[in-house]
């Protein structure tokens with residue numbers, strides 16, 4: 519398995535309707551645990567598939583990272599945060615330190631169940647990732663996505679949370695489909 523699995527969402531967001539907005543209080547009903555459980559795997563893979571934004575090959579990579587974590591435990595470089603509502607996973611994030619760098623971390627995945635998006639859960643997960651990175655002595659987080667217009671919502675999410683576009687690699691994924699690299703300095 520290669521060390522680094524930068525991932526991107528992969529399809530046009532089909533969600534035309536704007537869901538009922540969740541208040542901060544509602545978002546507080548979601549809990550986040552810094553632990554991946556074996557029973558999470560099928561649920562999180564189903565969640566990813568239902569976003570309609572990831573290719574089969576990307577889902578296979580997600581499964582691989584989850585198995586790596588479960589097999590190797592804390593020795594794994596892939597760290598998971600799982601958001602739960604009423605005891606059911608509704609989102610997750612996967613992040614880890616970039617080897618041979620000084621406090622640089624990658625955010626490999628962040629995804630929220632389509633039925634629970636735009637309610638602050640992604641924000642909660644991202645903040646928890648940042649807290650974990652800080653606690654680990656990390657100072658900068660990188661995250662990658664596609665430059666295609668369909669990925670506008672994902673890019674808006676990162677921008678909204680202080681991530682700046684650090685680089686753009688034209689035609690990275692395919693002709694006309696570039697890679698946008700965002701990063702955020704966490705400060706000291």
Ligand SMILES: CC(C)(COP(=O)(O)OP(=O)(O)OC[C@H]1O[C@@H](n2cnc3c(N)ncnc32)[C@H](O)[C@@H]1OP(=O)(O)O)[C@@H](O)C(=O)NCCC(=O)NCCS
Nearest residue numbers: 527628629630635636637638639640641671672674675678
């Ligand atoms: C990106 C994602 C994780 C955001 O999670 P979320 O719980 O829906 O995000 P939040 O409710 O915390 O949104 C926070 C802010 O991000 C921006 N944002 C999120 N979704 C957006 C959308 N569809 N359109 C425009 N802006 C959006 C907004 O600024 C939003 O703040 P607001 O609701 O006050 O306007 C989620 O939409 C998702 O899982 N998308 C599919 C998977 C994906 O693309 N993952 C990233 C690549 S691995």
